[in-house]
Amino acid sequence: MNVWTAIAVTAVSCYAVKLAGLLVPAGALERPLVKRMAALLPVALLAALTAQQAFADGRTLVLDAKAVGLAAAVVALLLRAPFLVVIAAAVVVTAGVRALTG
Secondary structure (H helix, E strand, C coil): CHHHHHHHHHHHHHHHHHHHHHHHHHHHHHHHHHHHHHHHHHHHHCCCCCHHHHECCCCCCCCCCHHHHHHHHHHHHHCCCHHHHHHHHHHHHHHHHHHHCC
């Protein structure tokens, strides 16, 4: 399969998924379980992506500067810091650990 075939298949698949979402009846979307799942699913996906990026290196578990930076961000969140401060804390701590450990 060449690259353009893969791009075309991906584009058609994305369109089909979007169309399927538009074809769902409004009554099905008003159910409490569906509303709750729609509210919680993005949080779960973001948490999984964050964990995978922070702790995985291919097929192995890695605890390095990224994990320490994530811990600093969690501490800043627990202290109710503004979003930019949380990001800055994670960046500064990660950079500091990388500078100290090489």
